[in-house]
Amino acid sequence: MNKELFALPSDYTAWLASLKQRIQGARQRALLAANDEQIRLYHDIGREILERQSRQGWGAKVIDQVAADLRAAFPDMKGLSSRNLKYMKFFARECPEFQIGQQSAAQLPWFHIVTLLTKLSEPALRAWYAREALQQSWPRETIALQIKNQLHLRQGAAVTNFDRRLAPPQAGLATQILKDPYHFDFLGLGDEAHERDIENALIRHITRFLLELGAGFAFVGRQFRLEVAGEEFFIDLLFYHTRLKCYVVVELKAHAFKPEHAGQLNFYLSALDAQVKATDDKPTIGLLLCRSQNRLVAEYALSGIDKPIGVAEYHLVRALPTPLDTSLPSIEEIEAELSRDLEKPEGDSTPDALDGGRA
Secondary structure, eight states, X not given: OOOOOXXXXXXXXXXXXXXXXXXXXXXXXXXXXXXXXXXXXXXXXXXXXHHHHHHHOBOHHHHHHHHHHHHHHOTTOOSOSHHHHHHHHHHHHHOTTSEETTEEGGGSOHHHHHHHHHHOOOHHHHHHHXXXXXXXXXXXXXXXXXXXXXXXXXXXXXXXXXXHHSOTTHHHHHHHHOBSXXXXXXXXXXXXXXXXXXXXXXXXXXXXXXXXXXXXXXXEEEEEEEXXXXXXEEEEEEEEXXXXXXXXEEEEXXXXXXXXXXXXXXXXXXXXXXXXXXXXXXXXXXXXXXXXXXXXXXXXXXXXXXXXXXXXXXXXXXXXXXXXXXXXXXXXXXXXXXXXXXXXXXXXXXXXTTTOSBO
């Protein structure tokens, strides 16, 4: 049987797009509302545990019993384990005002909060990583990786001439997207690697490379060809940044920074702006990634350059980062301490870092 043909209303496509957007918005609001309720519930549970421990002096064994009773009452509900209840108590203790910096804790998923609380001790650092996680939609694993790699010390640390070559607020935003140093230890290469080896490895690991570059970078191509007056030139790596609305040229150097590197990159940026950049794109930015650099030499070199350029180091092999706070226990150490609580005899009043009571 032939399907009956009919003409859709002229405004159908626009209405359908609007309807999809409204449905997506409603779903997102429902998810946020559910997360808000969960985080507030966890905070309330943690606060009540703290209050009861303070008044009645009970510790981990009572928490274990509470967890068992709650799981029996709500067998389909996740998050009611003894360990999670102890994290709730830790959450209530560390964030009594339900805030992580200026961010409401309800804006973050639960295990994002656990990661921030157990891997960082300084409220200011927790607030910084919470803000970045929200702005860049980091999953939990990315938060843990960025904390481990001490992103807060590297973000915005590259040598640039952006304040003189870009208009505000573009200059400030561009400065913040660059790091120094960049960590390329995920490539599995030693310090003897050549430029082409590094470039090839970065393309093979493009997902990790984009994560290290930061949010907003979209890969355009490698060995991007430019022709000027019949001569061919090839850009190592070309990206487009969706927030800056501009192309970003990345040039790799397997040795220390030299002033002539800035002149070469300046030429590439001029050619790209003339031949590739659209009229509504912002000026193209260059990033020189060198094995090492003298910051004063780089600053002098960039002071006479017309185009916006940043200079940063990259590390192929690096030592483990210095702990953010040597007095802060790791998640594993916290869990080991919690396990030891279970073995304390009744009546033991030794204070515990997380449980603050006796078994």
